[in-house]
Amino acid sequence: MATPQSVRYLNEIRALNALFRSGGMSRADLARMLGLNRSTTGNIIANLMADALVVERPDGGRGEGAAKTGRPGINIEIDPAGATFLGAEIGVDRLTVVAINLCAQEIRRISRPFPIFQQSLEAGLDQLAVMIAEVIEALPEATRIRGLCLTLPALLDADGKVINALMIGWRDVDLKALITARLAARFPRLELPISIENDANAFAIAETYRDTSHSAETVAFLLIENGAGGGIVIGGRLFRGSAGFAGEFGQIVVGGEGFSAGRPKPGHLESYIGKDAVLARYRAHGAATDADLDQLIAALGAGDASAIRTVREWGGGLAMGLIQLSSVLNPGVILLGGSVAQLFRFVAEEVEAAMRREFLEGFPMPKIEISRLGLEGPALGGALIMHQRMFSIDESAIYASAQPIHLFQI
16 A cells, blocks of 8 residues: 555655646646646655756746736756766767766766776776766766666676676676675765666666657667667557567678678678677778778778778668567667767668568568767666666565655655
């Protein structure tokens, strides 16, 4: 049975969500949206203000039912400084840490090259802890940090342990325990909830969390870095599958040997379209042995024949993967992210034509777009995952004991 305290908690979460999605509103409009009387709504607002989660903004405009003359009303808005959330990405060749405020706005970012595949596990985590500490120390109030989410290209178990991170060479790593110990040594008084997430899932959250335009459809995300990962959002919610591994599009088997020896499995999609694969292909077509992605893109802009041949072959591999992905999921939109996604604009028409040739007559063509996020998308997604948790209903709290429930305890 729900208690008065749990009902209060539920209404406060509903109010925070309404204010977050709307950008702020009057007390009267909030009461109407929540279906509560003004007295109850006033108590909710008072509690949220006491917790420094919302603020009053004088002259904030008039509510829907307000008179059109006289003094403007007062809006209730989320206080950006009310809480901070951290996200971090462990990439193949870089580490990134992002901080966002309670309005889900980015307030701090650090990104540094770091070839983690060539370094020891300890060295990589030591460097990441240094960067996280740097961000924490730059914040005005570390006590208002409400969580940290680490993202990486890996299969994870239900507790966030790394089962297999092929692209960075990690297996059976209790990442949460290792990073918790490092941060506790630096900040012994800071209680920091820590979560671990697949980088492509975090990328999917970053793309959809604040953009509701795709909330009613199926959206597939393909994150292409050294390898390739993916995520699926259906009706605005991340689809994880039975064991949490849904969306591993880089492991679609397309046959052959691929074009990347080493980390990706031969014949899997990422062995055709990942950065390691496309650069190996480019070098095989005559580029310098140290040619990188930026040089490939510059050569494409200059009309270099070997670069054009490389990206067309890359597009052929991409089309094979997207055909299978589309045939199974029938997404309305496919979003391509990561450093390699920018190659798509050079072969978009060819990829879409190849897909249409293989689809059954009448099968709808998904819209294919390049992500608007930069390379820090997974780290931002990690921070947004922690933000989402604070704004979500903790069902275990609804039917808990009659002890007071506070938003900062969920």
